[in-house]
Amino acid sequence: MSYEIALQRIDAAHSDDPNTITINDRTTPYELHYARQMTLYLERLNPTAGPLLRLAIRAQHLRRWEIPRSSYPATKIGYHSWRGELQRRQAALAEQICVESGYSAADAARVGALVRKADLKKGDADTQTLEDVACLVFLDDQFDQFERQIADEEKIVGILRKTWAKMSEAGRAEALRIDLSEKGKALVQRALAG
Incomplete structure (x- = not known):
């Protein structure tokens, strides 16, 4: 029960986003869309993920538009x-939602640590999954618009190399399945070749 309550509260917070995206004539608050994309990629990478990782994935951009x-x-x-x-603010908000939804302080703190990516450099598997998912959503949902806004292709190639370096082998394999624009594909190929 706590998981469903926490998930509903996280999505309610995302629904306050004044920025929207329209896909197939349906307008959605952007951060709610982003959170759903995060969950979609989590399902591809780790369909048996536990509830704490699922909540952290969903809370990744919690009320981001406010800063x-x-x-x-x-x-x-x-x-x-x-x-x-x-990261600090989103983690604190996620922890608060978890506690208010019936999670223990320890479980809420774990969600917060995941949102902050606190144990990424220590090899924590769940934190790496969150990093992979965030990179995949960037590549799938944001990269084409991002590359159109930056004129310096070398800068874009550098960002792609940094993104690739952050991902696990499973994340990289999934990234290669993403349907990018022709220019996006060419930039990824340049990044991987260098």
């Missing part, structure tokens, strides 16, 4: 500061 990228300097340090603040 826009433009609220930090347009520098590398500004970007990393923004990302760090988002």
Whole structure:
């Protein structure tokens, strides 16, 4: 019961997103769409994932629109500061939702640690799955628009190389199945060749 309640509360928070996306004449709050994409890729990579990982996957961008990228300097340090603040805030919100939904403090803290990707460098399998899923959603759902906004192809190739380096072998295999635009495919090939 706690899982369903927590999932509903996370999705309700996503539904507040004023930014929308329209697909097949259906308009959806963007972060709710993003959360569903995260769950879709989790199902492909780890269909037997436990409820705590499922909640962390769903909460990855929890209320992200409330701290826009433009609220930090347009520098590398500004970007990393923004990302760090988002991770801390989203983790705290996810933990609060979990506790309010009946989870123990320890389980809620685990969800928060996953959202923060706290144990990624320690080889935590669930954290790596979350990282893989986030990279896959970026490639599938955001990359084509992203590459159209950046004129410097070398910068894009560099970002693709960094994205590829973050993924496990299972994540990389799934990434190769994504149907990118012709330009997107060419950029990925350049990134992987270099």
